[in-house]
Amino acid sequence: MQRLPRAPKAVLFDMDGLMFDTEALYRDATITAARNAGFELPLPAYLETIGLPASSVRELLLARFGKNAPLEDLWRQASELFTQMVQTDLRTKAGLPEILSFLEEARIPSAIVTSSDRTAVEGHLSATGLQDRFQTIVAYGDYGVGKPHPAPYLLAAERLNLPISECVALEDSRNGVLSASGAGAMTIMVPDLVQPAPDLLGRCACVLADLHAVRDLIAISSGHE
Numbered sequence: 001m002q003r004l005p006r007a008p009k010a011v012l013f014d015m016d017g018l019m020f021d022t023e024a025l026y027r028d029a030t031i032t033a034a035r036n037a038g039f040e041l042p043l044p045a046y047l048e049t050i051g052l053p054a055s056s057v058r059e060l061l062l063a064r065f066g067k068n069a070p071l072e073d074l075w076r077q078a079s080e081l082f083t084q085m086v087q088t089d090l091r092t093k094a095g096l097p098e099i100l101s102f103l104e105e106a107r108i109p110s111a112i113v114t115s116s117d118r119t120a121v122e123g124h125l126s127a128t129g130l131q132d133r134f135q136t137i138v139a140y141g142d143y144g145v146g147k148p149h150p151a152p153y154l155l156a157a158e159r160l161n162l163p164i165s166e167c168v169a170l171e172d173s174r175n176g177v178l179s180a181s182g183a184g185a186m187t188i189m190v191p192d193l194v195q196p197a198p199d200l201l202g203r204c205a206c207v208l209a210d211l212h213a214v215r216d217l218i219a220i221s222s223g224h225e
Contacts, residue, residue: 004186004205004221009166011103011218012156012185013134015114017172017192020124021091023050025082027193033078039065047194050173053115053146092128093190095211100133102215106224109135111156113169113180115146135160148175150183157183168205170214177203188214 017023027046034041045064049057061071103110111134114121118139125131136159143151157164169180172192180187181203189196189207196207208214219225 002206002217002220004168004217006166006186007222008108008168008186008218009162010109010111010135010157010160010168011099012111012113012153012167012169012180014169014171014173014176015112015116015121015124017050017093018170018176018190019093019096019112020128021093021192022086022124023172023193025085025089026078029078029081029085030074032081033074034065036077037070037074039069039074050175050193052148052175053140056146086123086127090124090127092130093192093211095213095215096130099211099215099218100130102219102224104133106219106222108218108222109160109162111135111160112137112139113152113156114139115152116140118142148178148182150179153180153183153185157185168218170211174200188217190214 013019016026031041031046049060058071062069100110112121116139118137118141121137121139136156138152138156140146143155145151153169154164157167164184167185169185169187170190171177171180171187172190173194177187177189177200186205187203189204190210191207196204201207206217208217
């Protein structure tokens with residue numbers, strides 16, 4: 001049976017696409033808003049933005065649409081569309097309630113490490129009844145440089161007062177994996193919209209299908225079978 005290289009002392013969760021099935025909602029809202037503004041945003045171009053902070057997404061879109069593209073209007077419409085979708089379509093990813101309950105029973109702390117802002121994090125947690133389930137939240141604005149830089153994960157470990165090498169990081173995107181592995185975390189990828197490229201596999205302790213499988217691996221690795 002597969003095991004992690006070390007017993008995890010904490011589990012660090014990405015949010016969008018890992019905890020919540022939001023990446024598909026963001027995708028549809030952004031592509032629709034771009035089309036309404038007169039721009040085409042092909043799916044491969046959108047996928048390049050996953051896991052990036054807003055400043056980096058802005059640079060990519062300006063390079064594609066032109067430096068005078070009305071990104072503020074586009075983002076406002078995309079945000080409105082996304083908010084409407086969240087009210088009816090926000091779902092937790094398979095296995096999230098179970099892994100959180102397991103971590104609490106095993107007394108393994110958990111954190112959220114995300115490129116989204118704190119308002120979005122708190123809104124999603126409130127909508128799904130998951131408030132107060134995490135020891136800390138590292139969100140956009142808490143760190144100087146976002147994913148794929150390791151800073152967000154290093155800050156989470158610092159707040160938990162743990163070495164990052166003893167933390168498991170759960171990610172669904174390339175930029176997230178680069179951030180977590182670059183920080184030195186034991187990185188598990190749970191792919192959402194994009195499967196890992198071959199060069200990414202070496203940065204992961206493993207790639208698993210869902211959070212049920214993650215829970216089982218952490219249980220075995222931590223001696224809580």
